[in-house]
Amino acid sequence: MSARDNILKRLRERTDGPLTAPQSDFAVVSGRGWSQQERLARFERWITSVHGEVIHTSRDDWTRALAGLLEAKDIRRLALGREHPVAAEARAALAEGDVVLIDADRDIETWRHEQFHDTDAGLTSTRGAIAETGSLWLWPTPDEPRLLSLVPPIHIAVLDADTIEDTFFDVVEAHGWAGGMPTNALLISGPSKTADIEQTLAYGVHGPRELVVLLRHAEERP
Amino acid sequence: MSASEVQTFTPREFHRQAHDALGNPQIRANFRKAMDGLMAKRRDVFSDWDLETLRELGANIRLRALAKLPDLLERLEANCQANGIQVHWAENGDEACRIIREICQRHGAKAVIKGKSMVSEEMHLNAHLEEAGIEALESDLGEYLVQLNEQTPSHIIMPAIHLNTDEISEIMHTRTGTERTRDVDYMTAAARAQLRERFMAADVGISGVNFAVAETGTLCLVENEGNGRMTTAVPPVHIAVTGIEKVVEHLRDVPPLYALLTRSATGQHVTTYFNMISSPRKPGEHDGPNEVHLVLVDSGRSNIYQDDELLDTLRCIRCGACMNHCPVYTRVGGHTYGTTYPGPIGSILMPHMMGLEATKDLPTASSLCGACGEVCPVKIPIPDLLVRLRREAVGEGRGNVPGAGVKRTKKEVAAWKGFQWLATHPGVWRSSTAIAGKLQALMPSKLGPWTEYRTAPKPAKVSLHALVKQHKAKRHQAGKSDEDGGKRS
Numbered sequence: 289m290s291a292r293d294n295i296l297k298r299l300r301e302r303t304d305g306p307l308t309a310p311q312s313d314f315a316v317v318s319g320r321g322w323s324q325q326e327r328l329a330r331f332e333r334w335i336t337s338v339h340g341e342v343i344h345t346s347r348d349d350w351t352r353a354l355a356g357l358l359e360a361k362d363i364r365r366l367a368l369g370r371e372h373p374v375a376a377e378a379r380a381a382l383a384e385g386d387v388v389l390i391d392a393d394r395d396i397e398t399w400r401h402e403q404f405h406d407t408d409a410g411l412t413s414t415r416g417a418i419a420e421t422g423s424l425w426l427w428p429t430p431d432e433p434r435l436l437s438l439v440p441p442i443h444i445a446v447l448d449a450d451t452i453e454d455t456f457f458d459v460v461e462a463h464g465w466a467g468g469m470p471t472n473a474l475l476i477s478g479p480s481k482t483a484d485i486e487q488t489l490a491y492g493v494h495g496p497r498e499l500v501v502l503l504r505h506a507e508e509r510p
Numbered sequence: 511m512s513a514s515e516v517q518t519f520t521p522r523e524f525h526r527q528a529h530d531a532l533g534n535p536q537i538r539a540n541f542r543k544a545m546d547g548l549m550a551k552r553r554d555v556f557s558d559w560d561l562e563t564l565r566e567l568g569a570n571i572r573l574r575a576l577a578k579l580p581d582l583l584e585r586l587e588a589n590c591q592a593n594g595i596q597v598h599w600a601e602n603g604d605e606a607c608r609i610i611r612e613i614c615q616r617h618g619a620k621a622v623i624k625g626k627s628m629v630s631e632e633m634h635l636n637a638h639l640e641e642a643g644i645e646a647l648e649s650d651l652g653e654y655l656v657q658l659n660e661q662t663p664s665h666i667i668m669p670a671i672h673l674n675t676d677e678i679s680e681i682m683h684t685r686t687g688t689e690r691t692r693d694v695d696y697m698t699a700a701a702r703a704q705l706r707e708r709f710m711a712a713d714v715g716i717s718g719v720n721f722a723v724a725e726t727g728t729l730c731l732v733e734n735e736g737n738g739r740m741t742t743a744v745p746p747v748h749i750a751v752t753g754i755e756k757v758v759e760h761l762r763d764v765p766p767l768y769a770l771l772t773r774s775a776t777g778q779h780v781t782t783y784f785n786m787i788s789s790p791r792k793p794g795e796h797d798g799p800n801e802v803h804l805v806l807v808d809s810g811r812s813n814i815y816q817d818d819e820l821l822d823t824l825r826c827i828r829c830g831a832c833m834n835h836c837p838v839y840t841r842v843g844g845h846t847y848g849t850t851y852p853g854p855i856g857s858i859l860m861p862h863m864m865g866l867e868a869t870k871d872l873p874t875a876s877s878l879c880g881a882c883g884e885v886c887p888v889k890i891p892i893p894d895l896l897v898r899l900r901r902e903a904v905g906e907g908r909g910n911v912p913g914a915g916v917k918r919t920k921k922e923v924a925a926w927k928g929f930q931w932l933a934t935h936p937g938v939w940r941s942s943t944a945i946a947g948k949l950q951a952l953m954p955s956k957l958g959p960w961t962e963y964r965t966a967p968k969p970a971k972v973s974l975h976a977l978v979k980q981h982k983a984k985r986h987q988a989g990k991s992d993e994d995g996g997k998r999s
Contacts, residue, residue, distance in 0.1 A: 290599065291599040291600055291601045291605060291808070292599035294601060295583075295599055295601065295754065295806075295808050295812055296580050296583065296584070298812040298813075298815070298816075299579050299580040299583075299754075299812055299815055300580050302815060302816055303816040303817065303910075304816060304817055304818040304821075306577075307573075307576065307577035307821075308577060309573070309574040309577035309578055310570045310573055310574055310577075311570075312567060312570050312571055312574065312763070313567065314567065314762065314766065315563075316560055316563045316564050316567055316766070317564070317567070317765050317766050317769060334779060334780070337779075338780075338782070392796075393796060394796055395796050395797075396796055396797035400710060401710075404706060404710055421779055421780035422779075422780070423780055423784075429795075430794050430795050430796055433795065433796045433797040433798075434739070434743050434797055434798055435743055435744070435797045438736055438739050438740065438743070455765065456765040456768065456769070457762060457765040457766070460761055460762055460764070460765060461762060465726075465761050466725055466726055466760065466761040466762065469726045469727075469728050469761075469786065469788040470788065471787070471788060471789045471790075471791065471792055471795060471798060472743070472785070472786065472787055472788070472798065473728075473786040473788070474739075474783065474784065474785060474786070475780070475783065475784035476782065476783060477780045477781065477782055477783075478782050479782070480734070480735055480736035480782055480783075481734050481735070481782055482651045482652075482698060482734060482735050483668070483734075483776070484650070484651040484652035484655065484668060484669070484670050485651070485655075485670070485675055485678050485694045485697060485698065486540075486544075486673070486674050486675045486678070486694075487543075487544055487547055487668075487671075488675070488694040490694050490695050490698040492698070492699070492702065493651055493698050493701070493702055493734075493735045493736065493737070494649070494702060494705065494706070494709075494735045494736035494737040494739075494740055495735070495736025495739065495740075495782070495783075496736075
């Protein structure tokens, strides 16, 4: 018999007999009932508590905020997608400037060295966020592959304020994750970090040193 | 410890190793400081939660998964395969090592990069691969430092917790040529640069799994550094290795366990990354591995599964909170246990993996204060299980643990039998305590390990029983005279 059959046989022919599965009540991880304002406040508080940076902007004006950010952080080479509206709008807005736009929708084998060594930042869209933990959620696509949010030293993520939900459980349920998972689904809560040297927190160990969230509001904020 | 000293540890030498660790002020200070910080952080991060209800749910999710374990493993396998993930089964660590080595060899792999995986530590995978001429490099910073220092992890979440900044600086200086410094950012940046090159060059990435979701065939990895994402996305082949108990039924079971795990482990409200992998690179996608393998390892777990009480051991989500709160672990450190999993969880798990003969001292490495059971996010009754294993070790259990009865000695059995007889025969008991009181001076002052730190007990000149009897007799006498007096008045 194979290892598989042996293991399953031992589990099925359990000495103390079959077990009864209890029912689960998930109320404790759902039903927060926060207002949009509370959600925003919590999201911002948590993500900034782990060194995430939040820049408030508007749907119409966000590329100006992006351009300002690129200049402030001296980002000269930006990797981004092409098809997602976030990437398309960014490309249009940055077409005339000095920033070199690097196509992320290429097989990694053709530009690995460039991605690891010659890319200052990666720009991605997000599907939404979680207020309770200050987490972004991303489902990478061929247009915005999974390493785009990991390898460049700065990750710029574009988030719409109205896509922030209360809890991780709420997101999994509301968006029917169980019905079809992508190749890779990610929660990202801040830049990469470690405390492996005597509990001293250090940012930017393997992934990005900085995470900047461009938080887009539907209306111009006063 | 300096970079040059390499020490090996074994559970057979627990007492000697504990003695050494207790006499090492550096180890004592490093662990004390770290554990105090972790306990405080955990307390704070749960402060606005209904923790009991959340723990109840966590325990309940794990119990449900175990109740359906064989079915869920089959479902996990079917869904992974449907997604393009290749699934392998291994009865023990050797078999798992062989499976992993063969996958590496099929791809002509020379260099493997690893994300943190305790199961791979359990099976000594690195040594196995190196014997086959395949270099296995740890990429979690703590694991990397421990590997540079030719050690094993001393904590399941924070592998290098036994080292302080100066020691780490010395290790990095000696092994990688960095400057001697106390600047943690400098050392972190140096390790980043060293490891990034290795990620790019690696032929295979090997990771562990925190939760494997049967419903969707999804592998979940929890981490802060990004090395887990690198390991699972940069090399052309990804091999995930995990114990068969890590499966959960539904995707919705994951958020509560994740909430419990990060808060219990390091007092974080969330980790930087939660990485969910459901397939290899699909046609049209531009990165990620072309092959993903899942290796399911038994290694004694299906044996633990047989017994209703021992089963609770398998609920564990490997947060390490039991270690952080254990007064014994905090004082002796992780290496003293000489096992892959140290601390309370190690003491109830390792006897099943290594047998009680090698690990007989571990279940007694506890004061049974109960802290481990109280903080366990999935409510494993660890103290009860420690007691159960103590009973198994002396042959008073059900014999369901390998090596059961190893501590049973004729002398001890006879002594307890004798005591039982004595204590149930009041006449003999009284006369023997009276004799013991008279022969007080003959009582030995050295009673093995007991008197190493304590004075030997001395039987009282007059036993409590005799004292009570005397007291009653006096009262009786006095009562009689009172009665007489009353009559007179």
